[in-house]
Structure formats: structure tokens, C-alpha cells
Amino acid sequence: MAEIKEKEIQSLSEVTVRFAGDSGDGMQLTGSQFSDTTAIVGNDLATLPDYPAEIRAPAGTLYGVSGFQLHFSSSDIHTPGDNPDVLVAMNPAALKINLKDLRPGAMIIVNTDSFDPKNLKIAHYDTNPLEDDSLSGFEVIEIPITTLTTNALEGSPLSIKEVTRSKNFFALGLMYWLFNRPIEPTIEWIQTKFKNSPDIADANLKVLKAGYYYGDATQLFSARYIVKPAALPKGTYRNISGNEASALGVLAASLKSGLDLFLGTYPITPASDILHYLSRYKNYGVVTFQAEDEIAGMASAIGAAYGGALAISTTSGPGLALKTEATGLAVMTELPVVIINVQRGGPSTGLPTKTEQADLMQSLYGRNGESPVVVLAASTPSDCFYMAFEACQIALKYMTPVILLTDGYIANGSEPWKLPEENDLPEIKVNFRTEKEGFNPYERDENLSRPWAVPGTKGLEHRIGGLEKEDVTGNVSYDPENHHRMVTLRAEKVQKVQQDVPDLQINGDPEGDLLVIGWGGTYGAITEAVNRSRKAGMKVSQIHIKHLNPLPANLGKIIKSFKQVLVPELNMGQLAYILRSEYFVDVIKLSKVKGLPFKSVEVQNKIAEILGGNNGK
Amino acid sequence: MENKTIDTQELQVKLTAKDFSSGQDVRWCPGCGDYSILAQVQRTFPDIGIKKENIVWVSGIGCSSRFPYYMDTFGFHGIHGRAPAIASGLKSAHPELSVWVATGDGDLMSIGGNHFIHTCRKNMDLKILMFNNRIYGLTKGQYSPTSEKGKVTKSTPFGSVDYPFNPVSLALGAEATFVARSLDRDPKHMQEMIRKAAAHTGTAFIEIFQNCNIFNDGAFELLTNKETKPEYVLQLEHGKPLIFGVHRDKGIKLDGFELKVININEGDNSINDVLVHDEEDSNPIRAFMLAHMTDNPDLPTPVGVFRRKLKPTYDEGVWNQISHFQAKKGKGTLKDLLYSGNTWEVK
Numbered sequence: 005m006a007e008i009k010e011k012e013i014q015s016l017s018e019v020t021v022r023f024a025g026d027s028g029d030g031m032q033l034t035g036s037q038f039s040d041t042t043a044i045v046g047n048d049l050a051t052l053p054d055y056p057a058e059i060r061a062p063a064g065t066l067y068g069v070s071g072f073q074l075h076f077s078s079s080d081i082h083t084p085g086d087n088p089d090v091l092v093a094m095n096p097a098a099l100k101i102n103l104k105d106l107r108p109g110a111m112i113i114v115n116t117d118s119f120d121p122k123n124l125k126i127a128h129y130d131t132n133p134l135e136d137d138s139l140s141g142f143e144v145i146e147i148p149i150t151t152l153t154t155n156a157l158e159g160s161p162l163s164i165k166e167v168t169r170s171k172n173f174f175a176l177g178l179m180y181w182l183f184n185r186p187i188e189p190t191i192e193w194i195q196t197k198f199k200n201s202p203d204i205a206d207a208n209l210k211v212l213k214a215g216y217y218y219g220d221a222t223q224l225f226s227a228r229y230i231v232k233p234a235a236l237p238k239g240t241y242r243n244i245s246g247n248e249a250s251a252l253g254v255l256a257a258s259l260k261s262g263l264d265l266f267l268g269t270y271p272i273t274p275a276s277d278i279l280h281y282l283s284r285y286k287n288y289g290v291v292t293f294q295a296e297d298e299i300a301g302m303a304s305a306i307g308a309a310y311g312g313a314l315a316i317s318t319t320s321g322p323g324l325a326l327k328t329e330a331t332g333l334a335v336m337t338e339l340p341v342v343i344i345n346v347q348r349g350g351p352s353t354g355l356p357t358k359t360e361q362a363d364l365m366q367s368l369y370g371r372n373g374e375s376p377v378v379v380l381a382a383s384t385p386s387d388c389f390y391m392a393f394e395a396c397q398i399a400l401k402y403m404t405p406v407i408l409l410t411d412g413y414i415a416n417g418s419e420p421w422k423l424p425e426e427n428d429l430p431e432i433k434v435n436f437r438t439e440k441e442g443f444n445p446y447e448r449d450e451n452l453s454r455p456w457a458v459p460g461t462k463g464l465e466h467r468i469g470g471l472e473k474e475d476v477t478g479n480v481s482y483d484p485e486n487h488h489r490m491v492t493l494r495a496e497k498v499q500k501v502q503q504d505v506p507d508l509q510i511n512g513d514p515e516g517d518l519l520v521i522g523w524g525g526t527y528g529a530i531t532e533a534v535n536r537s538r539k540a541g542m543k544v545s546q547i548h549i550k551h552l553n554p555l556p557a558n559l560g561k562i563i564k565s566f567k568q569v570l571v572p573e574l575n576m577g578q579l580a581y582i583l584r585s586e587y588f589v590d591v592i593k594l595s596k597v598k599g600l601p602f603k604s605v606e607v608q609n610k611i612a613e614i615l616g617g618n619n620g621k
Numbered sequence: 622m623e624n625k626t627i628d629t630q631e632l633q634v635k636l637t638a639k640d641f642s643s644g645q646d647v648r649w650c651p652g653c654g655d656y657s658i659l660a661q662v663q664r665t666f667p668d669i670g671i672k673k674e675n676i677v678w679v680s681g682i683g684c685s686s687r688f689p690y691y692m693d694t695f696g697f698h699g700i701h702g703r704a705p706a707i708a709s710g711l712k713s714a715h716p717e718l719s720v721w722v723a724t725g726d727g728d729l730m731s732i733g734g735n736h737f738i739h740t741c742r743k744n745m746d747l748k749i750l751m752f753n754n755r756i757y758g759l760t761k762g763q764y765s766p767t768s769e770k771g772k773v774t775k776s777t778p779f780g781s782v783d784y785p786f787n788p789v790s791l792a793l794g795a796e797a798t799f800v801a802r803s804l805d806r807d808p809k810h811m812q813e814m815i816r817k818a819a820a821h822t823g824t825a826f827i828e829i830f831q832n833c834n835i836f837n838d839g840a841f842e843l844l845t846n847k848e849t850k851p852e853y854v855l856q857l858e859h860g861k862p863l864i865f866g867v868h869r870d871k872g873i874k875l876d877g878f879e880l881k882v883i884n885i886n887e888g889d890n891s892i893n894d895v896l897v898h899d900e901e902d903s904n905p906i907r908a909f910m911l912a913h914m915t916d917n918p919d920l921p922t923p924v925g926v927f928r929r930k931l932k933p934t935y936d937e938g939v940w941n942q943i944s945h946f947q948a949k950k951g952k953g954t955l956k957d958l959l960y961s962g963n964t965w966e967v968k
Contacts (some may be wrong), residue, residue, distance in 0.1 A: 140778075188964065233967075242964045252958060259955045286946035288953035291939055293713050295706065296739035303703040303736075304710025307679070310697055310713035333700050422967075423959050459695040460717050462674045467643065467690050469680075469698025474858040479645075480690065518735045 012183065012227045018077035019181065020085030023172075024102050025094030027070040028060045030172035035072025036418070037176055041261040043420045045244035046233025047076040048325040050430050050528060052084035052601065053416045057273070057356045058444050064118075064126035064604045069101045078232040082384075082528030084417065090182075094118060094149070096127035103139075111143045113178070115171070117150035145224050149174050156214035161203050164412055170204075170211040177215025184230045187216055237422060246385040246414040246525075247274070250344050251281035253392025254316050255288060260393075261432035263314035263402060265290045268304035270297055270323060271297055273356040274412040275346040278318045298326035302343070306330060310468075312436060312458035314396060319345045321363050322353065324407075325370070332371045333470045335494065338446075338454050339439040340399035340406075344392065347411040347524075347597045358599025359412035361524050361543030362575035367407045368553055368582075374491045376498040378402070379552040381409040383527035385423035386413065391550060395430055398501055403453045409552070410575070413601045414525040440464060445478035452497035454478075502554040508562060512538055518614055519566035521591075523549040523579050526572055526602055531605035542615050549579070560587050570594060570614060627671060627719055636673065638663040643693040654805030654831035655684060656754060657710035659691055660809040666694075671719045678721045679708040681728040684759050684833075685752035688723035702733030708747050709935075716936040719819075722749040726767040727757050730786050734766075741795035741824045743935040747816035748818045748825045751788060752805075765809040769916070774836075788828045788925055793905055798823035800908070800927045804854075805831045806845040809926065817926060823934050830924075844922055857911065857925030858967050862895040872896075873920075877937040880910050882920060900926045 021038070025031045032053055039051050052073040061068025075085030087107040093099040095118040106112070133139055134146060135265055153171040160167060173194075180187050191209060198205035219225055221503045237490070245251075250406050258265035267282050267290065269275075283292040291308075295301040302317045309315035319327060324345045334341045347363045349355025378398050382391040437443060437455035438465035446454050457464040466478065474481035475489055511534060513583040522530040527548050534546040547562055549555065563569060571580040572594035580591040594610045596602060641663040649655045666676070676694040680686035682701035689696030699707045704722045712720045728750050729737050740747060756774065757763040763776040767788060771780040792800045799821040803811040811829065818825035830841040843853045851867045863873035864885070872895030874883045883890050902908065908928040914920040 040963055044963060048963070236967045238967055240960060240964050240966055242960075242962050255958060256955055259953075259958070264714060266710065268710050285953060285958075287945050287950040288958070289943055289947070291713055291943070293710060295709075296735050298735055299703060300706035300709070300739070303699070303706035304713070306699075307697070307707040307710030307712075308714035310678075310707075311711045311718065313714040315710070329700055337697075423964070426955050429955070459677045459715065460675055462672075465674060465696075467692075467696035467698065469689070469696075470682075470700050471698065478709070484936050546773065565906065 014227045020075045020088045021090045022073040022088040023092045024071040024098035029070045034172045034176045042076045048234040049076040050084045051417045064123045066097045082531045113145045115149035116146045117148045173212040174215035177212040181216045181219035239422040241420045245418040246388040247277035249388035250392045251278045253389040257396030266308035266313040267292045267316045269301040270321045271319045272323045275318045275320045298323040302327035302330035334405040335375045338403045342395045343407045346415045355599045364578040378406040381524040401475045411525040455563045505551045507558045508547045508556045515565040516543035518544040518571045520546045528605045529602035532604035537611045636667040652834040665815045679704045680723045683728045684727040685725035705736040726753040726765045730766040738795040741797035744823045746934040752831040754831045754833035762836040792826040797826045798930045799825035802828045802924045809960045855921040855923040858899045908937045
């Protein structure tokens with residue numbers, strides 16, 4: 005390869021790339037490998053995996069298209085990018101589905117081998133878009149990726165099917181060349197992943213390299229690109245998805261509290277990865293109980309908590325609905341259980357692989373009786389770690405169930421995470437009741453929390469359950485006054501958590517024309533929109549709520565400092581409804597329920613619309 | 622949580638039945654069969670060799686599920702049908718505890734059916750006492766999943782049209798490792814079954830025929846009345862021939878794939894023709910055949926241990942894996958946890 009000439013290298017500040025193909029084409033793997041390598045070279049990044057619920061949808065269909073979008077930059081970024089600069093389309097369906105999202109003039113790399121009459125027909129193309137002028141506004145790079153993959157593997161012992169399956173590595177290698185990334189991390193990954201299948205490992209390595217050198221050896225590309233490392237704060241980093249961060253967060257809380265971790269759960273998209281991660285950590289003493297159903301997942305967590313474990317249950321919307329009654333039992337028995345609900349499109353089975361924020365009301369109110377629980381929401385993939393940790397702290401300190409909301413977008417998306425030092429995380433103090441004298445199961449401390457008296461403690465034998473408790477003694481009581489008192493006490497206890505909720509920090513001026521209030525996974529898009537609007541001179545500020553119940557103490561005061569309030573949500577206005585009833589404020593809603601996160605430009609346009617045609621100046 | 626096995630050391634002070642009474646007023650209807658079950662448990666527990674503070678009773682919803690309130694052990698009154706799931710979480714996370722489930726035919730066979738079969742499948746080390754009165758008592762008299770077909774109740778005024786579960790057969794089918802049956806009106810027998818369940822490691826299921834004198838009075842009259850009991854009840858005893866009858870002259874013969882009643886004194890018959898009960902039989906077929914004698918008008922109803930089998934439990938499996946990896950990799954630390962995978966430095 006010595007005679008290959010170095011191509012011109014252009015420097016870019018940020019790029020958005022989308023890989024798209026059939027759901028069996030390995031696009032998620034390609035995207036996550038590109039992300040991991042991009043993180044290692046020091047760019048800031050955000051990702052958006054977007055895939056169908058079908059594991060292997062019929063080849064070539066529009067509904068079977070799987071995509072992975074990645075935004076990387078030499079500066080701090082918050083979103084996976086609104087409009088891709090580069091699309092890698094492995095077949096006509098992938099081109100058709102994704103074309104509308106591209107920025108004008110974007111680069112499209114197509115696998116021409118798949119643009120045959122059969123695939124064009126399945127994708128509902130009447131004419132081949134590569135042969136008419138429908139792509140004239142784009143820079144189209146045509147590459148016979150399947151043929152080149154087959155050529156690279158001539159003489160391989162693998163079947164034709166296995167050979168062509170490697171073609172995603174060709175695309176990956178090519179993109180590594182185009183954006184000047186090292187291929188070594190992926191080489192190492194292939195060697196580990198396929199160590200028991202040396203023929204497949206060998207094929208993937210050959211094809212990866214073939215793709216990389218193809219860029220150099222041909223004249224298809226006029227330039228290569230470089231995106232310089234971002235100036236991130238000093239420290240050790242790893243690329244992390246929200247689900248992995250949630251798993252690490254509860255495990256960190258287990259280590260900091262000295263309690264064994266118990267996960268009672270049932271597989272459900274998009275939450276199952278938390279189970280997968282935690283089930284690996286046997287040497288941390290983690291018990292992962294894959295229950296027979298969602299109800300048993302929650303019920304087993306309650307049992308484990310009753311016995312003194314740090315108990316977790318993970319789920320997504322339909323599963324949270326099934327856990328409803330058992331969550332009420334945890335409220336009544338005042339046991340610490342953390343439920344992580346990775347929200348997806350609903351109602352019913354809805355859109356299992358797509359994101360949404362429509363379980364807020366279900367989390368706050370979806371139980372029989374007066375049944376308050378603490379509700380938190382994570383804002384980014386790495387924030388899932390801290391919020392999962394905090395959820396455990398609150399549950400243990402106040403003896404209460406806590407629901408942590410994440411969503412499909414931040415759960416599957418990833419970003420570089422600056423790792424905390426051991427001492428950055430506080431110890432979690434747990435006081436099991438051991439003193440027999442004066443023991444009452446429902447006496448309360450200054451936080452209104454009841455004692456945790458676990459089986460195995462001599463002299464503390466007692467009975468609790470779902471029937472109403474007598475204040476202090478915990479005996480069954482049907483007394484009307486007592487019931488009123490206990491309902492009030494349970495509500496006051498949850499409200500008491502507010503003392504530990506940090507004040508909201510305002511992004512922007514403390515007063516102005518418009519306050520944008522977000523919660524959960526919309527943080528990145530809103531932040532980018534508000535920052536851009538402020539640069540354009542608009543008097544707009546932002547707060548982001550991570551504590552939904554109880555709400556932060558300074559929220560009301562902040563709201564009153566602005567003329568108008570905008571609440572963008574991936575639902576029909578659930579937080580808006582709560583803010584209206586809590587603070588009597590006339591909230592402007594921005595709702596989106598398309599199974600996709602906000603693009604920052606959507607929020608930005610709404611801000612401009614509210615603040616007037618003159619850019620709000 | 623250092624000790625992960627049940628502490629069966631010699632107890633220092635000998636406890637009595639009274640030590641297991643919580644002192645709460647027992648609120649079952651006067652004459653209810655549940656009183657006997659409570660009494661037999663309280664009488665047996667001082668001798669099962671487990672410290673009181675390590676015993677937990679978990680229940681669901683129904684008359685039976687008030688049971689934990691009356692025992693001076695740890696107790697958890699759960700929600701309808703979920704007792705096996707709550708108990709499974711407790712036992713998996715805390716294998717040092719002896720966990721007992723008090724439940725009924727509605728609670729366990731209907732709303733909790735799924736949890737029950739999976740508990741058995743996993744061989745979760747729980748002791749499950751199912752009070753079977755073949756009726757919904759607490760909701761005042763609807764037919765239950767163990768009510769006989771044609772049962773006239775408030776919800777089936779013209780007779781039920783669906784078929785009942787045979788709980789013993791269901792437990793056997795779900796691979797419970799200890800399956801037994803007893804009667805509320807046979808205290809000695811019930812005590813023996815409870816002791817045997819306590820001694821078993823793995824899912825132990827005891828179906829207890831229990832009379833609801835308000836909504837289903839006399840459901841088991843033939844099996845408990847002194848006059849009829851000898852003819853209608855077959856006592857299963859390990860290693861002994863299956864003999865019954867007032868004169869102990871009737872035996873159960875295995876004839877091909879059929880169980881038949883023979884008189885051992887008639888014709889060529891002898892005691893040698895009678896099936897000898899083997900509760901440890903590795904083949905479950907005979908246990909199923911015995912289970913299906915229930916409610917067969919031509920055969921007596923068996924009580925006793927249908928099947929007993931030893932195999933590793935769920936919590937054993939889980940904690941063995943944990944010990945294995947802790948020995949191999951060392952106990953995990955926070956630093957190892959966070960700084961794993963592909964990390965890089967920003968300087």
C-alpha cells in the first residue's frame with residue numbers, strides 16, 4: 005500500500021452520520037463500533053439508534069429498515085444531530101426512508117449491488133433513483149459493497165450467506181478511512197467477540213480492512229475529513245448508554261450502602277439490557293431474578309426488600325402497568341424498591357422500540373387509592389447513572405418506592421462519560437433496626453421514615469402487609485381517623501424528600517420573556533435550541549426537571565420570573581398539565597409523539613414563533 | 622448477610638406452641654378448618670429446628686392469608702395470588718431464611734397459578750400450605766378453581782360448567798419436589814406432613830382439605846367422618862402397601878395402567894398384589910396415578926406424601942454462581958466496575 009497517495013484532509017467541527025440498512029444488516033453494530041472508536045479519539049458525541057420491533061423483518065422492506073445516527077464534534081454537543089451530513093444506505097429501502105432527513109447536499113454512500121429490480125420494487129421505487137435525477141441535490145457515492153466484500157473473501161471457507169453478512173464491516177472500514185479514525189479498536193473487538201469462530205473473525209477483519217483501503221485506492225472521494233478532539237474536562241472517559249449507566253448506578257449504590265443488590269424483572273424492550281448488564285456482575289453479589297411475569301418481578305423485589313436487600317425492578321410502560329398493584333403494596337408496607345421504567349411508545353404494546361415520555365402520569369398517579377411515590381427522570385445517557393444512584397439513596401433513606409423514568413432514546417443512545425472517582429459518590433447509610441426495646445414497625449424518624457426490621461433479627465418478629473396500618477404499631481386497623489392520618493403521613497413523607505432535591509439551575513438569565521421547561525431525555529435538544537436562540541438574542545432561559553415528585557422547591561419562583569412558559573414533551577402535555585395545576589401558570593405546550601426524540605430545530609422554531617417574527621428582539 | 626444457609630443449630634431454649642402465637646385475636650369464623658391448621662403449625666414449629674427469627678410466613682389474599690398475623694414469626698401479608706413471587710424474592714436474596722407460604726385454592730390455583738407453577742419449576746426452597754376449601758370464602762361464596770363441576774354457588778346459580786384443578790397433579794406436573802396432602806380434621810397426620818415439609822429442601826407443597834363451614838360445609842365429610850373415613854381415605858406411607866378399609870382388607874393394585882381396588886382376602890389375592898408406595902420413585906407416573914384417584918367414585922382419596930425428590934434448589938444455584946465468581950475474580954469494587962471496558966484519558 006506504499007504507493008497510495010495521501011488525500012487532502014479537511015477539518016470539520018462536527019458531523020452527523022447515519023448508517024441504514026435491513027434489520028439484519030448489522031447497522032446497530034456498525035453504528036456502535038463507530039461510536040466507540042469516535043469516543044476513544046476524543047470527540048464529543050451523541051447517538052440515536054432507531055430500529056424496528058421485528059428482529060429480522062423481510063429483507064428489503066421499508067418497515068424493516070434499521071438506522072443508527074451518530075453526531076460527533078470537536079466541541080460540546082447535546083443531540084444526535086437534526087439532519088445527517090452523511091448517509092450510508094445499504095439498500096433502496098434505507099435510501100427511501102432516510103432521504104427526507106438529510107441536509108441539502110449531504111453525502112450518500114450506497115451499496116449499488118442491492119439496487120436491483122427486486123429490491124427497488126420491494127422499496128416501492130418505480131425507477132432506480134441512482135439512474136434518475138431524484139438525488140441531484142446530493143453527493144452520491146456509488147460502491148458495489150456486496151461484490152467488493154465477496155471479492156475480499158475469495159477462497160474463504162464461509163458460505164455465501166456468511167460472506168455477504170460481513171458487508172457492514174466494509175462500510176465501517178470505509179467510514180473509518182473517510183473520517184480518519186483508527187481501525188484498531190474494532191480489530192480488537194472482532195478478535196474478542198468472535199474468538200470461538202476464527203473463520204468469521206478472519207472474514208470480518210479482512211472486509212474491515214478492505215473497506216478502509218478502498219477509500220485510499222479509489223478516486224471516489226475528493227477528500228478525507230478530520231474532526232478534532234473536543235476540549236472535554238480532564239479525566240478518564242468511557243462511552244456509555246443509558247441502560248448500562250442505570251445498571252452501574254444501582255450497583256454503585258449497592259457498593260456504597262453495603263447491601264446486596266437484587267433485581268426482580270421480566271424481559272421487555274427497551275429495558276432488558278439493564279438485566280443483561282446486571283446478570284454479568286456475579287462477583288458483586290448481584291442476584292438477578294428473571295421472573296415469570298412483570299408482577300412477579302415487582303413482587304419478588306418487594307420480598308427481597310423486606311429481607312433487607314437493595315431491591316430493583318426494571319421495566320417499560322406495559323410492564324409498569326402490570327406492576328401497579330404491587331407498587332401500591334410497597335407504598336403501604338413502606339419498603340425501599342427502585343423501579344426503573346424505560347419509557348416507549350404507547351398505549352398498549354404501542355411502539356416497543358421507539359421513544360416516548362408518556363408514562364409520567366402513570367408513574368405519578370397510576371395506582372389505586374392515595375398512593376404517592378417518588379418519581380425521578382434522567383436527562384442523558386450518563387445521567388442515568390447518577391439518577392439511578394440517587395433513586396436508591398432516596399428509597400433507602402425514606403423507606404419508599406421510587407420510580408426512575410428513562411426512555412428508549414437515552415437508554416439506547418450513548419455519549420462519552422467522565423467517570424466519577426470513588427470518593428465523588430457519597431456513602432449510603434443504612435440502619436437496620438436491631439434494638440428490641442420499644443420497637444414499633446411504623447414509628448417514624450425525623451424524615452417520617454419507618455424502621456427497617458429484617459427477618460433474622462431476634463426479638464423483632466412482626467407482621468406487615470397491604471391492609472391499612474395502625475399508626476406507630478403497624479397493626480391492622482380499620483379506624484377511620486387512623487386511615488386519614490396514615491394517608492396524610494405517607495403523602496407527607498414523600499413530600500419530605502424535597503429537602504434533598506437540589507434547586508433547579510437556570511440555563512440563561514434568571515428572568516426574561518420565555519422559560520423553557522423540560523424533563524427527562526429531551527434535555528439535549530432543548531439545551532441546543534435554547535443556546536442557539538440566546539445567541540440569536542432572544543430572552544429565553546431553560547430549566548430541566550429531574551425530580552417530578554416531589555418537584556424542586558424553587559420551581560414556582562422561577563416560573564413566576566418569566567412572562568411565558570414553554571414545555572416541550574414527547575407526549576400530549578403531561579408535565580404541562582401538572583405545572584398548570586401546581587402553579588396556575590398558562591403553559592404553552594410543544595407535543596411530539598412520533599416515536600422519535602425532538603430535533604433541536606423543532607424546539608428552536610417554537611421558541612421563535614412564541615417570541616415573534618423579529619427573532620424575539 | 623454473611624450466613625447464606627438456614628441455621629439449624631440446636632436451639633438454646635425449648636420453645637412451645639404458645640411461643641409461636643402472636644397473641645392477635647384470631648378472626649376466622651367459629652368452626653373454620655383454618656383453626657386446626659394454625660394449631661398444628663404452632664404445635665410443630667418448636668421441633669423443626671429453625672430459630673423463630675429466621676422463619677417468615679408470606680401470604681396472599683383470602684381467609685387463609687390472614688395466617689401470618691397469628692404466628693409470632695416474621696410475617697408478610699401480600700396481595701392476591703402473589704405470595705409465591707414475594708416469597709421467591711425473599712428466599713433468593715436471603716437464603717438463610719426459612720420461608721413459608723399460607724394460601725388458599727383461589728389465591729394459589731386461580732390468580733396465583735402462574736407464580737405457583739414457576740415456583741415449583743424453579744424448585745424454590747419454599748414451603749407452601751394451600752388451604753383447599755373448594756370455595757371463595759372471603760368474597761362470600763363463589764365457586765373456586767377446585768370446586769367440583771356443577772357446583773351451585775352465588776356466581777353459578779345453575780351449576781358451574783368448568784372443570785376443577787387437581788392441585789396435587791398440578792404440583793407434580795410443575796415438578797414440585799415435595800407434594801403431599803392432609804386433612805384439617807386429622808391433626809396428627811397434618812403435623813407429620815408439616816414436619817416432613819420442613820425437613821425437605823426445595824419446593825414443598827401440602828394441599829390441606831379444609832372445611833368452610835359457612836359456604837361449603839361438609840365438602841370433605843366422607844374423608845373426615847370417623848364412620849366413612851376408613852373406606853374413603855387411603856394413607857400413603859413410604860415403603861408400605863396401599864391398604865385401606867375398616868378391616869384393612871382392601872388394597873390398591875396396579876393393573877397395567879390402571880389402579881384398582883382389590884380385597885386382599887378374596888380369591889388368589891394377597892398383600893403381595895398390592896402396590897407398595899414409593900414416594901422417592903424417580904418416575905412420576907405412579908404419583909400422577911395416585912393423584913388422579915382423587916374424586917374417583919370407585920377409589921379412595923389418597924393423603925400423605927405423593928412424591929419427594931431431592932435436587933438442587935434455585936437459591937442454591939444462584940448463590941453457588943455468586944460464590945464461584947467471587948472466588949475466581951475476587952469481590953467486585955466500585956473502581957473495577959466503573960473503569961472497565963474501553964476507557965480513555967483526556968489530559
